[in-house]
Amino acid sequence: MFEYAPAPESRDVVDIPSAYNLFVNGEWVESLGDDRIKTVNPASEEVLSEVALATEADVDRAVQAARKAYDEVWSTLPGRERAKYLFRIARIIQERARELAVLETLDNGKPIRESRDVDLPLVAAHFFYYAGWADKLRYAGYGESPRALGVAAQVIPWNFPLLMLAWKIAPALACGNTVVLKPAETTPLTALAFAEICRQADLPPGVVNIVTGAGETGAALVRHPDVNKVAFTGSTEVGRLIARQVAGTGKRLTLELGGKAANIVFEDAAIDQAVEGIVNGIFFNQGHVCCAGSRLLVQESVADEVLTALKRRLTTLRLGDPLDKNTDIGAINSAAQLAKIRELSDIGEQEGAQRWSPPCTLPDRGFWFPPTLFTGVAQSHRIAREEIFGPVLSVLTFRTPAEAVEKANNSPYGLSAGVWTEKGSRILWMADRLRAGVVWANTFNKFDPASPFGGYKESGYGREGGVHGLEAYLNV
Amino acid sequence: MSKASRSDAERPSRLAVRKTYKLFIGGAFPRSESGRSYVVSSTKGDFLANASRASRKDARDAVSAARKAFPGWSGATPYNRGQILYRIAEMLEGRRAQFVAELVEVGGLSAKKAGETVDAAVDRLVWYAGWSDKIGAVRGAANPVAGPYFNLSTPEPTGVVAVVAPEDPLLGLVSVVAPVVVTGNTCVVVASERFPLPSITLAEVLATSDLPGGVVNILTGRTAELAPGLAAHMDVNALDLTGVGDPELARRCEEEAAENLKRVLRPSTPDWTVEPDITRMTAFLETKTVWHPVGI
Numbered sequence: 001m002f003e004y005a006p007a008p009e010s011r012d013v014v015d016i017p018s019a020y021n022l023f024v025n026g027e028w029v030e031s032l033g034d035d036r037i038k039t040v041n042p043a044s045e046e047v048l049s050e051v052a053l054a055t056e057a058d059v060d061r062a063v064q065a066a067r068k069a070y071d072e073v074w075s076t077l078p079g080r081e082r083a084k085y086l087f088r089i090a091r092i093i094q095e096r097a098r099e100l101a102v103l104e105t106l107d108n109g110k111p112i113r114e115s116r117d118v119d120l121p122l123v124a125a126h127f128f129y130y131a132g133w134a135d136k137l138r139y140a141g142y143g144e145s146p147r148a149l150g151v152a153a154q155v156i157p158w159n160f161p162l163l164m165l166a167w168k169i170a171p172a173l174a175c176g177n178t179v180v181l182k183p184a185e186t187t188p189l190t191a192l193a194f195a196e197i198c199r200q201a202d203l204p205p206g207v208v209n210i211v212t213g214a215g216e217t218g219a220a221l222v223r224h225p226d227v228n229k230v231a232f233t234g235s236t237e238v239g240r241l242i243a244r245q246v247a248g249t250g251k252r253l254t255l256e257l258g259g260k261a262a263n264i265v266f267e268d269a270a271i272d273q274a275v276e277g278i279v280n281g282i283f284f285n286q287g288h289v290c291c292a293g294s295r296l297l298v299q300e301s302v303a304d305e306v307l308t309a310l311k312r313r314l315t316t317l318r319l320g321d322p323l324d325k326n327t328d329i330g331a332i333n334s335a336a337q338l339a340k341i342r343e344l345s346d347i348g349e350q351e352g353a354q355r356w357s358p359p360c361t362l363p364d365r366g367f368w369f370p371p372t373l374f375t376g377v378a379q380s381h382r383i384a385r386e387e388i389f390g391p392v393l394s395v396l397t398f399r400t401p402a403e404a405v406e407k408a409n410n411s412p413y414g415l416s417a418g419v420w421t422e423k424g425s426r427i428l429w430m431a432d433r434l435r436a437g438v439v440w441a442n443t444f445n446k447f448d449p450a451s452p453f454g455g456y457k458e459s460g461y462g463r464e465g466g467v468h469g470l471e472a473y474l475n476v
Numbered sequence: 477m478s479k480a481s482r483s484d485a486e487r488p489s490r491l492a493v494r495k496t497y498k499l500f501i502g503g504a505f506p507r508s509e510s511g512r513s514y515v516v517s518s519t520k521g522d523f524l525a526n527a528s529r530a531s532r533k534d535a536r537d538a539v540s541a542a543r544k545a546f547p548g549w550s551g552a553t554p555y556n557r558g559q560i561l562y563r564i565a566e567m568l569e570g571r572r573a574q575f576v577a578e579l580v581e582v583g584g585l586s587a588k589k590a591g592e593t594v595d596a597a598v599d600r601l602v603w604y605a606g607w608s609d610k611i612g613a614v615r616g617a618a619n620p621v622a623g624p625y626f627n628l629s630t631p632e633p634t635g636v637v638a639v640v641a642p643e644d645p646l647l648g649l650v651s652v653v654a655p656v657v658v659t660g661n662t663c664v665v666v667a668s669e670r671f672p673l674p675s676i677t678l679a680e681v682l683a684t685s686d687l688p689g690g691v692v693n694i695l696t697g698r699t700a701e702l703a704p705g706l707a708a709h710m711d712v713n714a715l716d717l718t719g720v721g722d723p724e725l726a727r728r729c730e731e732e733a734a735e736n737l738k739r740v741l742r743p744s745t746p747d748w749t750v751e752p753d754i755t756r757m758t759a760f761l762e763t764k765t766v767w768h769p770v771g772i
Contacts, residue, residue, distance in 0.1 A: 125622065141614065143753075236737070243734035248727025255737065412736070431766045432551075441768040448621035452629050452763050457713065458737045463763050466619050466629065476755065 004318070007325040009112045013099045016106075016189065019050045022058055022212065023195035025065035026205025032057045037214065039188055042109035043322050043331040043366040051188045054211040056220040059180070062209040063224045066151045066178040069206025074178050075148060079135030086131030086173060088201040093124040096197070100190055104162055105322045107189040109331030109367070110285050112323050122447055123166040126465075129449035130170035133470060137175065140467050142476040148176030149252055149475055150228035155218040155242075156191075157234045158184035158333050159288040159389075164233050165191050167464045169208060170449075175473035177229065178207045182221055185214040186334045219245070227251060231472060233290075236387075236413070236458050254462025254472040256290065256454055258387040259415030261436065262408035263293030263444060266401075267302045269420035273442065275309045278393070281418060281444040283317065283371050286330055287391040288337070290459070291416035293444055295384060296373075296395045297404050303397050307375065314371050315358040329391060332367040341369050341390030348374050348383035353394070379410055387413070401426065405433045414456030418444045437463070497527045497672070499534060499696065500679035502541030503689020509533050514697070516673055519584030527672045530695035532705040535664065538693035539709050542636045542662040545690030550633045550660035558608030561658055564685040565601035568594070568650075571681060575646060575674060582673050583645065596749055597650040603751070604654035611659055611757055624770040631761040633660035634739055635713030638706035640699060640729075642719040645671035647748045649678060652718050655756035657691055664693045664712070666703055668719065672696035700725055707732035714739040714760050718746075 019036070021028040031052035038047045052058070074082070093100065100123075101115040108115070137146050152172045156164040161183055172179050183191035195210045211217060215238075222230050222242055229252045232242050236257040246253045263281045265274045281293025298306045322330035332338040349355050353374040362368040373393040377384050383394045398404040408417055417436040419427055427441045437455045440446060447453065452468035454460060462472045497516075498505040510531035516524045530538075549557070568575070572594050579590035612630055619627040637656045642648035645668045656663045667675035679694050695702055699720065707715055707729035715733045720726040720743045733740050741759045746752070 239737065240734050243737060244731050247730035247734060248723065250742070257737070427768065431764070437762065437764060439764065439766045441766060443625070443767055443769050446621075446623070446625065446767050448619070448623065448625075448627070450619045450621050451627050451767070452617075452619070452765050454763070456634075456762050456764075460737060461739050466765075467617055468629065468763050471758075 004326045009323045014103045023210040024062045051212040054213040054217045059220040062180045065206035070178040073204045083131045083134035090127035111327040111330040126166040126449040127170045130174040134174040146474040152177045152179045152229040153221045153227040154181040154231045158187040161187040162190040171469045172473045180209045188212040255460035257460035259290045260411045260413045261416040262295045263418035264297045266421035267299040274420040277444045282393045300397045338367040344388045351381045353377045412458040415459035497676045500694040501538045527696045530697040538664040541690035545662045549691045554609035558605045561605035567681045597647045604658045626768045629765040634760045637661045637663045637714040638712045639665045639716040640719040643668045645674040662691045716741045717743045
C-alpha cells in the first residue's frame with residue numbers, strides 16, 4: 001500500500017459562531033427555553049458550537065410563521081417566482097459549496113471527498129431540479145392545477161444533513177408549501193448555514209424555518225395541529241411512532257426509513273467491478289446510509305474469489321481525518337451510534353459469525369469503527385436482520401437466482417437492492433422480483449434528483465426525487 | 477335472491493331453494509369457522525338471510541389466501557389481468573337481472589335506480605380493466621439522470637390490501653376492489669355490514685371470471701370486529717379505510733397500521749356514480765426504480 005502525505009482541506013473557509021439561535025420568520029430568534037445542545041466534531045470530539053433545544057413554544061412560533069408566510073406570500077406567488085427563488089438558492093449553494101462541504105465534514109465526520117464530490121453537488125442539483133418544476137406542476141400528471149398542502153413539518157437525519165434538507169425543502173417549496181425543518185440533534189450546522197442562504201436569497205420570511213433540537217422538538221413539530229404535512233427520514237422505529245401520532249389527524253405523511261439491502265453477486269459478474277460496488281455499497285459514508293448494501297449475497301461458486309478480492313480491497317481503504325482528501329472512511333457520527341455498531345457487531349460474534357477487519361489503526365480521539373465484514377452469517381442472525389447503520393457487512397451465500405431472491409426479500413425492509421451479473425435478462429428477472437424501491441444493477445448507491453427514491457414495506461412510503469417526489473407535497 | 481324465492485307462502489306447490497350466504501376465501505365459499513351468523517333484513521325489516529359473521533380467524537385465513545395468490549397475480553401480464561377484469565364485467569352484465577332484483581329487495585332501491593347501479597358497476601369494471609396496461613405508462617418514468625445510466629421507474633403492486641368496503645354493496649364494492657386488484661394487488665374485503673348479501677353474490681361473479689382464487693377474498697360480519705385485526709395484521713401491506721364511518725374506529729385502525737408501516741387510504745364518502753380518477757390505484761402502488769450503467 002502506498003504511503004500518502006496528509007492532504008487536509010483547510011477549515012479556514014468556515015466560520016462557526018460559538019452559538020446559534022433558531023431561524024424563525026426570516027430572523028435569528030432566541031429560544032423561549034434555556035436548554036442548549038453542543039454539537040461536536042465526531043473525528044476529534046471538539047465542541048464546534050452550541051445550538052438551541054427548541055421547545056414546544058418555539059415550534060409553535062415557527063409553525064405560525066410558516067402559516068403566515070403560506071397564507072400571505074408563498075401560496076399567492078406564481079410558480080415562476082417560486083422557481084426563481086429556488087434557482088437562486090441552488091446558485092448560492094454552488095457558490096458556497098466548498099465552505100458547506102467543510103462544515104458538513106466537521107459536523108458529521110464524513111470524508112471531505114464525499115461531502116465535496118457527492119453531497120454538495122447533489123444538494124445544488126436537487127434545488128435546480130425542483131426549481132424547474134415550480135411553474136410546470138400542471139404537466140406532472142396530478143391534474144390541471146394541483147395545490148400545495150400548506151405547512152410542512154420536516155424532520156431529517158444526521159447521515160446526509162444538508163442533502164436530506166435539500167430532499168425535503170426543494171420539492172416542498174416548489175409545490176408551494178412553507179416548511180419548518182428540524183435537523184438532527186448531532187448535525188445542525190449546515191441546516192443553520194442554509195438559513196443564512198435563505199436570507200442571502202431574499203426568500204420571504206417564514207417560508208423556511210429551522211428549529212434545532214432533539215427528539216422532543218421533532219415530536220412537538222409532528223403533533224402541532226396547524227401542520228398539514230409531515231415528512232420524516234430516519235429510523236423505522238421513530239417512523240412507526242410518527243405514523244401512530246399522525247393517525248386520525250388527516251395530516252399527510254411520507255416516511256423514508258431503514259433498510260437492510262441485499263447486494264447480490266452472481267458468478268458471471270465482473271468481479272473487480274462488483275468488489276468496488278460492494279465497498280461503495282457498505283463503506284460509503286461509514287455505512288451510515290439507509291440504502292447501504294449491508295447484506296452481501298454472493299453465489300457459492302465465486303464466494304471464495306469474491307471474499308479474497310474484497311478483503312484485499314479493504315486493506316487499501318484509508319481511515320482517518322475526514323478533512324484529509326485521501327480519506328475513504330471517516331468518523332462514526334456520534335458516541336451513541338458507535339455504541340450501537342459495537343453492540344450489534346459483538347452480537348454477530350456471539351451468534352457464531354466470523355468477524356474480520358483489515359489491519360487498521362484507529363485515531364485516539366473521536367468515534368471510530370474499522371471496516372468490518374462477517375462471514376458464516378445465517379439469515380436468522382441479528383446482523384443479517386437489523387440495520388446496523390455502520391461499516392459492517394454481513395456475507396451470505398446462495399446457489400440459484402430463486403434462492404437469491406428469497407433471501408434478499410426475507411426482510412421487513414425494502415429500500416434498495418443490488419444485482420451484479422453480466423447477463424441482461426437475469427438483471428431484469430431479478431429486478432422484477434426484488435421487493436425494493438431502488439434496484440442498482442452493476443452499480444450501487446447512485447443518487448440523482450431526477451430519480452425517485454423510497455422504500456417498500458417497513459422502509460416507509462412515498463418517494464423523494466423525480467416527478468414522483470412532487471406527490472408528497474401536492475394535494476392529490 | 478329474487479322476489480320469487482321469497483314467496484314461499486304464495487306457491488306452496490313448490491318450496492323455493494334458498495341460498496346460503498357464506499364467505500369467499502381463496503376462491504371457495506366457506507362458512508365462518510366460528511359458526512356464527514347474523515340476521516340480515518330488508519330496509520322494510522323483513523328477514524332476508526343469516527349471513528356469515530366472520531371471525532378474526534377467518535380474516536387471518538383470508539390474508540393467507542391473499543398472500544398465496546399474490547405472486548401469481550402480480551406476476552401475470554397486465555393484459556391478462558385486464559382481460560380478467562373485463563371478464564368480471566361480462567359476468568356481471570349477464571347476471572344483471574339478478575343483481576337488480578337483489579338491490580331492490582335488500583337495499584330498497586327502485587328498479588330503475590337498481591338498474592342504473594348495476595350498469596354503473598359493470599362500466600366501472602370495464603373502466604378499470606383498461607387501466608391494467610396503461611397505469612405503468614402514466615405512473616412510470618424514464619428518469620433523465622445526470623450521468624451515463626439507464627434509469628427507469630415503474631409502478632408495482634404494494635401486496636396484500638385489506639379493504640373496508642363502503643355501504644353501497646355493489647357499485648361501492650366494485651369501485652374499491654377493482655382499482656386494488658387491477659394493478660396486481662390481492663385483497664381481503666370487509667363487505668358492507670348492513671348490506672352484505674349483494675357482495676357475496678358478487679363473489680359468485682368473481683368465482684366464475686377466471687379470477688384466480690385468493691385474489692379477492694370477501695368477509696361479511698362486523699366491521700368493528702374485523703377491521704382492527706386486519707389493520708394490525710403483519711402480513712397485510714396496505715389498508716383501505718374507505719368504508720369506515722366511525723372516525724374513532726378509523727383512527728384506531730390507522731394506529732394499528734403503523735406497526736408495519738401499512739399504506740393507508742383514509743375514509744371518504746365519494747359519489748360512486750361519478751367517474752373516478754386514478755388515485756385509488758396509485759394509493760396501492762409502489763415505485764421501483766432500476767439503474768444500470770450505460771457503456772460498451
